[in-house]
Amino acid sequence: MAIEKMSLVNIAGLMDELDATLKRCCESGCFHIEPAGNSPDSAMKPLSEKNEYDRPLKELAQLSAQLGITLKETDFTDCDLSAPQDFNSLFEKYNTPFSELNTKRLELTQRISELGGAVRQIDHLKGMHSDFQQLFSMKYVSVRIGKLPVDNLPKLDYYDENFFFVPFETGKSFCWGMYFVPERDKQRVDDIFHSMYFERIRIPSYVSGDADEALGKLKQTIDADTVENAKINEQINELAAKAEPELQKAFSKLRFIHDTFDLRRNAAALNDKFYLKGFIPEKEKDRFDKLFEDMRSVSVVYLPPDADASCEPPTVLKNNFLTRPFTMLVEMYGLPEYKGYNPTAFVAITYTLLFGIMFGDLGQGLLIVLGGLALKKKLGAKISGLVTRLGISSMIFGTLYGSFFGYEELLDPVFENIGLDFLPLKVFKQTNFILITAVAIGVALIVISMILNIYIGFKNKDYEKAIFGCNGIAGLVFYSSVAAGLVGTLMFDVKVMSTPFIIFLIVIPLVCIFCRTPFSIAVKYKQWRLSEDEEKMTVGNFIVENFFEMFEFLLSYVSNTMSFLRVGGFVLSHAGMMLVVMTLMEMCSAAAQPFVLVLGNLFVMVMEGMIVAIQIIRLEFYEIFSRFYEGGGKPFEPVGVKFTAQTE
Incomplete structure (x- = not known):
């Protein structure tokens, strides 16, 4: 398994061809664009133009949502719109009638809601046979209609004030009614009722007649408004059905133009010429070339992926069918x-x-x-x-x-x-065998990981990583030797840990890991010298710092190896849990056993x-x-x- 090889692509041409070039780059599906004007030494400057298609795109998306149209990718080859004003005209074509209908719909919806609230309020006053307009037009007496908590109803008898309360409907929690009070005493009485949590119901001014008459008139008005509202909704649906094909095509084209125009900010310009750069997979060169065959003013040049130090090649993992899901x-x-x-x-x-x-x-x-x-x-x-x-x-x-x-x-x-x-x-x-095998698997995987690290280190010419690091050759020799010594001594009673074995395969690798930085510099530059940080460091500081790092490395060898015990632990855990299931099943009746098993x-x-x-x-x-x-x-x-x- 490898990483897909990339090619750096430089595209240059006349400014008139920039939009067409960006369009074909999008159609290729394999062009990874990079900012072209990010080099301080370049005479070309990046383009910083405002996208004039932002507003039309938002307006069309908003109008489509209001009409209930779900936008999706649509073939727009026969759509003649191109300039921002073209899309603005299309927006006005459908937005004007929709706004008129929607305004009426909102007014009707609000009025239906208000009338419905009035119905719910007046419904509790069905026992009142007085005309609302006559009640509220009295000159010397004020009327308040509302609901009072049932628990506070007896407390009204304790107040020696000029008012009387008329109940109409009493429920579990509230009593609906109204009280009359002289105009001169209404402030004081209102405060009393407010302290007893009286909730006033404000009857709309257009309500007339007694409670029953008012309810009948309100419901008739609500029914008429509901019918009218349904007609408006039907008209809006007809408008949406008529507008959908045109809006779908227009939005798809507008989206394409908008997004390709946004890519202009990655281009650089000098006089009347533009410059683009990016990466494509090496295997796509021929197909990418064919996209620009008919554009004589546009040149496409391929370079090695590391030819431009200002941009890093992207990574595409190249995997086969078996490994791709991972x-x-x-x-x-x-x-x-x-x-x-x-x-x-x-x-x-x-x-x-x-x-x-x-x-x-x-x-x-x-x-x-x-x-x-x-x-x-x-x-x-x-x-x-x-x-x-x-x-x-x-x-x-x-x-x-x-x-x-x-x-x-x-x-x-x-x-x-x-x-x-x-x-x-x-x-x-075979518990011991399983646990020992789990640790052995861990040792094998850690060794393989070290070998991979050595390979990568040599490939990148990182000698500290490949040779002297804790996961390099020195670490591999140390870890393998300790593992082999412990296995030979504890499991096979073979005295592997001889003095030469300890010196050459354990001590010397540890010294290499301890002095990994100066050793790697000596190998790379063929001479002994310290890094800048080490030149500023005293011998004591060098020893102390590397001692604690060595301790961390040794601890990681042990902890990482023992961590693989969980592999064997889960083998035992799985078997143990299934043993519990089988035991519970055996304790149940024959009819319940299949259910317990499943x-x-x-x-x-x-x-x-x-x-x-x-x-x-x-x-x-x-x-x-x-x-x-x-x-x-x-x-x-x-x-x-x-x-x-x-x-x-």
Whole structure:
């Protein structure tokens, strides 16, 4: 697996051809544009023009939303609009009738709402047979209509004031009614009722007659306004149906013109000529050339990707069918630099292997595969492919464990007939073997990570990283020697740790790691000298600083290795959880056992499957990637037009 080779593209031509050039760059789908006028030594200056299509784009998007039109990419080859005023004219063509109808609709909607509120208020006053206009036109007496909390109703008897309260309807919480008060006493009485939480209902001025008559008139008015409002909505829908084809084409073309015009800010100009630069995949050269064959004033020149120091080539991970779904995991950590290493294949192998080991079950793995295939449309091809591959790995290791939906003895006859007496692996009978194997897998992956780091270091001529670093040759020799010495001594009772072994394979590598910076400079420049920071550093400071770094390196060797114990731990955890499910099933009646088995398996699959997936990501990022991988690459983003109604 590698990184797609890029070519730096320089495009130059007359200013009259700039928009057409940008349009073809967008149509290519493979041109990653870079700012052309960012070099201080260049005589060409970047273009800084205001996009005149901003306002028409926002207006058309807003009008379409108000008409209920969902904008989408539409063929606009037969759309003759081009200048901003053309799109403004189209906007006015449909916005003027819509605004008139919408104004009427809003007025009717507001009036219906107000009338509805009046109906709800007056509905509680059905027992009142007095005319509202007569009540409110009295000269010496004021009337207040509203509702009073039921608990405060008896308290009115304690006030010796000139008012009387007439109740009409009493509910659980409130009593609706009205009180009469002389004009000269209304302020004092209003304060009393306000202190008792009286909520006044203001009857609209247009209400006439008694409560029943007013309700009848209001409902008739509401019904008439509702019919009129429905007619206006129908007219708006007809207008939208008439306008939709034209608005769809106009918006698609406007979006294309707007976005390509926005790209002008990446161009540089000098007199009547423009200059563009960017990157394309090397394999797209021929196709890209054909786009400009008929543009005689436009020249396209290809250069090596590192020819311009002011811009960094973007990274495109080149993966095959088997490893492509795991690209998303690498992108989560960060893309490698253009000249870096593509670790997708390594991640695909290690992640799939670890998932199968930690979540091995033939039946559950089969369900994961089927689930990944069934949810391909909803999850997407990448996630579906990843889930499917993990399910296959789970099936393979589930077969080795002899586990099928928690039945650990089901596959035993199969292996007996084949003659493989060492299979299946019985988890609880081979606990030590599983834990030791987990640590061995960790050691192997760490060693492979160090080898990758050495390869990348030599490729980039970083000798400190490749030879003297904690993950370079010195670190590899030290770590491998300590691991081999411990295994030989503790497991096979072989005295590997002799004096020459310790001096040459443990002490000297540690010294190299301790003095990695000056040693790497001596190798690179063929002479002994210190870096600028080290020249300012005293011998004591150098020893203390590197001592603590050495301690951190040694601690990381131990912690990273022991971290792989979780691989074996999850093997035991999975078997233990399925044992609990089988025990619960046996405790239930025969009728309930199938339900317990199904629910138990689903619970284990969901909970443990998610935990295992997360834990493997942690192992990949912290124990493996940290030894050789550096992100910081720039994603490849070809210019194009996004046909959405959203505007910035």
